[in-house]
Amino acid sequence: MFAKTASSFVRLVSAQDAEAAIQALPDAQRGLAARFTGKPGQIVLLPGDAEVAAWLGIGSGTDVFVLGHAAKTLPAGDWSIANLPDGWDPTLCTTAWALGGYTFDRFKPAGIELARLCPPAAADTEDARRIAEGVMLSRDLINTPADRMGPEGLEAAARKLAERHGATVSVVTGDDLLTQNYPMIHAVGRAASEAPRLIELEWGNPDHPRIALVGKGVCFDSGGLDIKAAAYMRLMKKDMGGAANVLGLAHMIMSAGLNIRLHVLVPAVENAVGAGAFRPGDVLDSRQGLTVEIDNTDAEGRLVLGDALTKAGEHDPALVIDMATLTGAARVALGPEVMPFYTDDNELALDLAESGITTADPLWRMPLWEGYDRWMDGSISDLVNGADTPFAGSITAALFLRRFAPSSAPWVHFDIFGWNPKDRPGRPKGGESQASRAIYHMLKKRFLD
Ligand code: BES
Ligand code: MN
Ligand code: ZN
Numbered sequence: 001m002f003a004k005t006a007s008s009f010v011r012l013v014s015a016q017d018a019e020a021a022i023q024a025l026p027d028a029q030r031g032l033a034a035r036f037t038g039k040p041g042q043i044v045l046l047p048g049d050a051e052v053a054a055w056l057g058i059g060s061g062t063d064v065f066v067l068g069h070a071a072k073t074l075p076a077g078d079w080s081i082a083n084l085p086d087g088w089d090p091t092l093c094t095t096a097w098a099l100g101g102y103t104f105d106r107f108k109p110a111g112i113e114l115a116r117l118c119p120p121a122a123a124d125t126e127d128a129r130r131i132a133e134g135v136m137l138s139r140d141l142i143n144t145p146a147d148r149m150g151p152e153g154l155e156a157a158a159r160k161l162a163e164r165h166g167a168t169v170s171v172v173t174g175d176d177l178l179t180q181n182y183p184m185i186h187a188v189g190r191a192a193s194e195a196p197r198l199i200e201l202e203w204g205n206p207d208h209p210r211i212a213l214v215g216k217g218v219c220f221d222s223g224g225l226d227i228k229a230a231a232y233m234r235l236m237k238k239d240m241g242g243a244a245n246v247l248g249l250a251h252m253i254m255s256a257g258l259n260i261r262l263h264v265l266v267p268a269v270e271n272a273v274g275a276g277a278f279r280p281g282d283v284l285d286s287r288q289g290l291t292v293e294i295d296n297t298d299a300e301g302r303l304v305l306g307d308a309l310t311k312a313g314e315h316d317p318a319l320v321i322d323m324a325t326l327t328g329a330a331r332v333a334l335g336p337e338v339m340p341f342y343t344d345d346n347e348l349a350l351d352l353a354e355s356g357i358t359t360a361d362p363l364w365r366m367p368l369w370e371g372y373d374r375w376m377d378g379s380i381s382d383l384v385n386g387a388d389t390p391f392a393g394s395i396t397a398a399l400f401l402r403r404f405a406p407s408s409a410p411w412v413h414f415d416i417f418g419w420n421p422k423d424r425p426g427r428p429k430g431g432e433s434q435a436s437r438a439i440y441h442m443l444k445k446r447f448l449d
Contacts, residue, residue: 010053014061018037064093067100100426104143161251167201177197184304188278194270202261204258216301217267223271226298240325242416249323250264258444260447266308279297286307291383292384293385329394343365344410345411355438375389419432
């Protein structure tokens, strides 16, 4: 992923500094840079025997991810960065460069040779590597289509990760979900050809504080009997984005050896249409004991997460984190680049907000607004899985989850998108890890030595 030594240097030039940089070039080279304005991603090659072989425009200099341009647009070879702008964290720069080199090449060769970075001396290269590996794992899992990444494929991915880190995996599958009391996971997944399951991965010293990571693993979300229209179904292979994120995050945690007892829980299902599918109006039992009337079979993520959150709470966790592609409403609120999170723990919220800024992994706290909590009350059941109003869909989904989250431990919920709709530097179009780098940073602060 990284070069040990570099043969060429790239200089980072902001828009503000572009003119002066051009003027300072030797006469023979000035013409090559004539059109350089320093806009983000702009590259000038400066052949000759000068130390600096290329410039990379960094615009206003506020987005470290501009370095993501380098991997695919600089000529192949091993590069060093000649100058790190003030305030740019060398480890984050290294991570951003590496993330820009990603292509999902499972079905078609990428056909590019990458420019590799020789990380700045001040960078923690091993940390950049484990972060980039975790992100790329999440991306690969999301990008892999549902015909190859159903509940079985997701289980295989969890087992592979566990093997790599000496973690243990246990899985409850199919009708065993009923006998072991996961009624909602079973109901959502039972119509699909691959059996629903709850995948659990455990790792680390049992004496360390137990952190639960719960990820929505809906391998394909057709909507169920309340079937989605084509345009809304098109990307639903990514509805296991929460699971992909917690597995990528687990990779970072385990390879860093954080002082954590890790408990990953992934309810893995396909929300399919079939004769056995759960229906609008059905009333489900849940592991928590609460009854849930189904208003809409497309609000399936909160159901499978509900049972998994209850299970997480049974092991005396110190912190419970869930990640899920839970609502379209989260995108209406914040769009595809900023991830909302919900928690009643103010200190945790501040830590996360700060971590999001430090890691350029944008987060925004949203309210668990008490006034809307009763919208999730049922008339013939404890709860409904959808409110009968179009307002505040991401908040009401979070409030639904809170009824299943343990009351004994802090809990935080991320309503993520899991996808880049367009190519951006370091963030190629397709499956994306979101919030995981920020969470990892927060956990490192709390649980490293
Ligand atoms: N997986 C979807 C949410 C989603 C849609 C996430 C598009 C990202 C992009 C989820 O299962 C869903 O369908 N939610 C419904 C809930 C509604 C029926 C209460 C939604 O958001 O429309
Ligand atoms: Mn759905
Ligand atoms: Zn869904």
